[in-house]
Amino acid sequence: MAPLEQQSSSAPDPRRWKALALLCTAYFMIIVDSQIVILALPSIESELSFGLTGSQWVMSAYLLAFGGLLLFGGRTADMLGGRRMFMVGTALFLVASVVCGFAWTGGVLIAARIVQGVAAAIMAPTAMAVLMNTFDDAKERNRAIGVWTGIGAFGATAALLVGGSITQGLGWEWIFFINIPLAGVVLVIGPRLLRETPIRSRERAFDPFGAITVTGALVLLVFGVAEAPQVGWGSVRTLGVLVAAAVLFALFLIAERSVKAPLVPLRIFRLRALVGGNIMTLLVSMATYGGALMMSIYAQQVLGYSAILFGLSTAIYAAMSIVGSNLAGPLTTRFGYRKVAMFGATLLSGGAYLLSRVTVGGDYWTDLLPAMVVFGAGIGTTVVASAIAALSDVPAGESGLASGINNSVFQIGAAFGIALCTTVLVANTDALATDPRVGLNEGVQAAFLATFVFAAVCLAVAVILTLLRKRTSSPPV
Template structure:
């Protein structure tokens, strides 16, 4: 079957869209809601457990179910923009996210909550890449688009840190249900304003070119991979279950590659990976997310279990970290137009490496100002900068017809990096456990090692950014 367009794409007006910055605000509000929901439940889990009786396994799945659905369906979600229209699918995803958020807040049992979280993840997997496809259509290629992508990516970095800032306060002040109910007014605002402010994206390949075999195999591969990563620390990385899941994911991925080489209209055209900046940008995104989420998780462990902070106090103590991530992302968006994403990536990854290393020096008798604050300042400055540089590299040389797919790939990498960051940090911390040592000694040694693992990931990101800079000079 031919892969030619079978229905005319929606017409896009020539010239800059006068509503483009308001449209960006709507898209960023939705993206912030998506990202913050991946972590906001962390500090609320003890309270949810007390109300619903989650148990150890249930508590893990309140977080993991969202991550699993979100991370594994992003490629398929991104492709829907190219097939059916980015604005249309974004609004459908937002409506589903609203309903799922209401379901989470009204849940009366752990089973209902976990199912609602899965639906949230499915909706997020449609929303995130289709929103990026709309952004790419709204802003013409060049400095303005780079600035818009920088703001968008900065919102993602801020969302990953803001979850720690507000999650504890909302839970303590209003109740855990409100970490989900706060999504309702945001989603309603998007649904009311979106049809008026957002452009439709080019589309028109028709549902019959959806490549069902490719969709099933890549979704299966990502589900197996994310599931293995999420459960690996508890089951053991060398356990039969984890090894079997990783091998099954590899087999499904190999089958997907074979299928995509044969079908007329592949879900992920192999040619897209010949784009060197797309590959390098996604590799930077993967590594910065491993460092970011691994460090953030262990900040919480150190602050609450060593310094004795409450969830609310810990959240407030990360304000400087969250604020600097926003400042860094906005500065990066402006600098990329002048010096390029590769050089900005080098600076950001360098800051991230130094900040993670400073955190790896925390001590058992330390305090916030000497042990956490310096690392928070430096790592916060590097997060937004590096995330923006990676996203711009991954999306800058992609044509409009494949914007949804490229965004889906970048968002998939972001979520897999987040899962890997938490899993790697947990595994590294457990490896430092000494049965003969005091629990407090094991805890501080584990936290230090986890921060060091984040440092290594950040340094690897620095190497990729440096290589990209040298390549662009040549």
């Protein structure tokens, strides 16, 4: 391994909790911007004269750029320094947000959203790399990851809480302008609070072919999966995109075996905890995003809630996710991430099963609230345990890469969860039912059962990791 230009100090950084607050502010902004446009799309479409489906790219452009470039963004932390690249990403995010707010055509808005996604792909993994380097004590690091994850969960819900209100009160432009003061604070205070991460002094050469192929593969994979429910999983378009993604990924793996300074050293996948943690991250993300979409459809199209009312009703869901994520840190320190992952995945499975029992005649208090409490706590707990597993055994000089992998897996899981649950929903909705709500509810129940399967498989992975650890730690007979 190449020597590191910097080594973290053995003494705790006295500014570490303030640094965490600043990093969480940036992460909150990134997550909010991935969903805040949902309730603003009708206004954007009307004002900028998008086509019938063009406005959907205001959201998709951001997510594709974000998900596709996360690995490359994470690697920049190891090559150029996490703090340095985090500040570059934040500045780029600020500029893109200003252009989004002043966009005069749909094309300009979509282009600016792509730049926002690129900036987010730099910010998210580099911020996590800085966090990992700031907290040297394992107990404090687990707690910090718990706080970070809770902020992410709250950001996703806050997007629904505030998006509609801002759009109706101030105009859709302000869902982007609110980023200006947040990004400004990060840029002003960041250099004073944040500690630079270790930099590899002998491996600064980038791997352009690896970056292009893996980014192309991830973008095509997310795009193909996201579009599959509309065009069909067996359509020429879907199959062609997925095959192209597989080819690019194969080329990437071949190149990484021979290049001198690979974007992703394949040896990192020998870490059992990293592989297991990322598998759990994939599954919990599928359950989280698939379940959230089905909750929205059930509340709005079966129970008749407005979008704003549904957003407000999810407050308990976000609160329980924060509770679960903050408990997961100290619990992991005491019991280990494997047991905490098993506990969290059990809650996740239980919540998904409760959701699969929703009825046409149900209401928020009997059908959604109890399930949201259990499901939300399971999300927070499992995501934290999975992230700790994926990052715990990684060398300091590759923390940015590991964070990029974990973030990429989470984004891919989100796309898969939404696409698969949507497919199950459509396949199981009874279009011939006398009451359309009854037919739709059948599809919603089936989709929630799919979410239960994702959570149950996540639980199985946690059990397998626990059994493998016991086997390897047992003394020979």
